[in-house]
Amino acid sequence: MSEILTADKHQHLRAIEALYCGHHGWLYATLKRKLGNAMDAADLAQDTFTRILASQVTVIDQPRAYLSCVAKGILVNWYQRKALERAYLEALASVPIQEVPSPEAHFVVLETLHEIDAMLDALPSLVKRTFLLSQINGLKYQDIAEQLGVSLITVKRYMKQAFVQCLMLVE
Amino acid sequence: MLSLRKEPPLAPEVLEEAAEWLMRLSENDLSDHERAEWERWKISSPERDRAWARAQLLQSKLGGLPPSLAMSALDRPSHPERRAALGKLALLLAVMPVGWGSWKLAQTQQWTADYRTRVGERRELTLADGSRITLNTDSAIDVRYDRQQRLVHLREGEILVQTAQDPSRPFLVSTRQGRMQALGTRFTVRELSGRTHLAVLEGAVKVMLAENTQTAPLIVNAGQRTDFSAQTFGTLTATDRNVGAWTRGMLMADKMRLADFVAELTRYRRGFVRYDPAIADLRISGAFPISDPQRTLNMLVQTYPVLVSGHLNGYWVTLSPA
Numbered sequence: 001m002s003e004i005l006t007a008d009k010h011q012h013l014r015a016i017e018a019l020y021c022g023h024h025g026w027l028y029a030t031l032k033r034k035l036g037n038a039m040d041a042a043d044l045a046q047d048t049f050t051r052i053l054a055s056q057v058t059v060i061d062q063p064r065a066y067l068s069c070v071a072k073g074i075l076v077n078w079y080q081r082k083a084l085e086r087a088y089l090e091a092l093a094s095v096p097i098q099e100v101p102s103p104e105a106h107f108v109v110l111e112t113l114h115e116i117d118a119m120l121d122a123l124p125s126l127v128k129r130t131f132l133l134s135q136i137n138g139l140k141y142q143d144i145a146e147q148l149g150v151s152l153i154t155v156k157r158y159m160k161q162a163f164v165q166c167l168m169l170v171e
Numbered sequence: 172m173l174s175l176r177k178e179p180p181l182a183p184e185v186l187e188e189a190a191e192w193l194m195r196l197s198e199n200d201l202s203d204h205e206r207a208e209w210e211r212w213k214i215s216s217p218e219r220d221r222a223w224a225r226a227q228l229l230q231s232k233l234g235g236l237p238p239s240l241a242m243s244a245l246d247r248p249s250h251p252e253r254r255a256a257l258g259k260l261a262l263l264l265a266v267m268p269v270g271w272g273s274w275k276l277a278q279t280q281q282w283t284a285d286y287r288t289r290v291g292e293r294r295e296l297t298l299a300d301g302s303r304i305t306l307n308t309d310s311a312i313d314v315r316y317d318r319q320q321r322l323v324h325l326r327e328g329e330i331l332v333q334t335a336q337d338p339s340r341p342f343l344v345s346t347r348q349g350r351m352q353a354l355g356t357r358f359t360v361r362e363l364s365g366r367t368h369l370a371v372l373e374g375a376v377k378v379m380l381a382e383n384t385q386t387a388p389l390i391v392n393a394g395q396r397t398d399f400s401a402q403t404f405g406t407l408t409a410t411d412r413n414v415g416a417w418t419r420g421m422l423m424a425d426k427m428r429l430a431d432f433v434a435e436l437t438r439y440r441r442g443f444v445r446y447d448p449a450i451a452d453l454r455i456s457g458a459f460p461i462s463d464p465q466r467t468l469n470m471l472v473q474t475y476p477v478l479v480s481g482h483l484n485g486y487w488v489t490l491s492p493a
Contacts, residue, residue: 033286035289036286036287036288036289036292036294037288040289084245084247087243087244087245087247088240089437091240091244095237095239101237101240109236112236113241115232116233116241117245120245128245129246132245132246134197136236136238136241136242136245137238137242156194159194160187163190163229164187167190167225167229168180170225170228171228
């Protein structure tokens with residue numbers, strides 16, 4: 001059993017090595033063209049290979065199609081992060097100065113926000129809003145039901161859906 | 172984010188049970204009887220124990236956030252195209268672990284032709300037909316050229332368009348609010364807070380609203396500007412002579428409120444600029460090198476009764492009365 005695992009592992013690393021040698025330059029150039037920025041492109045290319053390294057892949061038929069797909073996922077994530085950061089910075093402008101986290105804390109808060117954002121992203125917007133009203137704003141289910149114009153049963157169903165989603169993804 | 176969970180996935184029933192306990196805990200204080208039930212549940216199986224460890228992790232993450240900031244950042248309006256992309260991605264990730272080798276990427280899933288500038292960056296592109304597009308700071312476009320049309324979709328930010336002649340294919344710029352057809356040559360388009368701002372420098376542009384086909388298209392001529400939502404047009408006014416100054420890296424301020432000036436400035440620099448409300452209405456005039464925000468701030472301090480203080484390598488800047 002362990003022998004097989006080792007063989008697989010070996011094959012996995014060889015496949016990635018070949019992928020890296022053959023196509024890293026292409027991926028980097030493609031990302032650079034899309035983003036118009038060498039630094040972000042280098043980071044995203046690196047993230048792409050890191051993610052592939054963490055996978056179990058051993059045979060890659062269509063290297064560029066495969067790379068494109070993984071990189072695309074990372075890119076979507078990157079855009080989402082940018083949108084979140086922007087919303088966060090806009091929000092900072094409107095809260096009283098004493099509620100603004102210290103500059104050091106910004107990064108921790110942003111990182112946590114990003115994780116939660118990613119967990120909630122696949123949920124329908126009403127489910128997401130229900131969850132945020134309860135868990136961030138601390139509203140009672142009955143108040144949420146009134147605010148959103150849905151029944152209490154619906155709020156509970158949404159909450160359960162959102163909690164299950166988060167529990168599945170939290171790490 | 173990139174780490175793969177080593178432990179096996181938890182059964183949906185266990186996650187549902189944990190979710191139900193989280194709901195009961197966040198809604199009510201438990202009675203002694205319920206509390207005992209909860210304790211029994213937690214230790215009744217290793218899966219439940221693991222599920223509850225995750226629940227605690229989740230609670231600690233949620234509990235550590237400043238509510239008003241978190242709410243604004245997380246409850247932002249979502250981007251429909253991006254959501255669609257994410258939906259597809261989730262599907263792919265769900266399929267991914269087993270058969271990568273035999274998995275074929277659909278031929279239709281190509282990279283979108285997507286150009287983008289970072290905050291503070293400006294970039295000029297020449298398209299296949301010779302049309303030129305300048306992207307202002309923090310902007311993104313998609314380019315779709317085919318036999319019938321030349322289409323540029325502004326995803327965010329601001330562009331200056333200078334079209335090349337091609338009688339056989341119209342040149343179109345689309346935003347979430349509508350579609351603009353170039354009837355001449357040079358114009359700027361900016362998307363800001365759910366509205367598109369159009370200023371025409373040469374020629375004319377025909378505008379069609381995205382969600383209101385009852386309203387006749389509006390022709391905007393050289394020297395005119397307007398803004399529009401997906402449903403209605405704003406008023407048509409004369410452009411000021413500084414339209415497009417950004418393509419030369421300049422911000423031309425003419426008795427601009429400091430609040431508006433700061434809003435412009437923050438488009439070009441990463442980080443955050445806060446100002447004392449006492450100076451929000453201070454009127455600023457002059458030509459500022461907007462692509463060099465630090466110099467712009469220095470010039471502001473030299474000319475106006477304003478103090479600049481910053482920390483965290485300038486990520487964080489405060490303007491106060493001198």
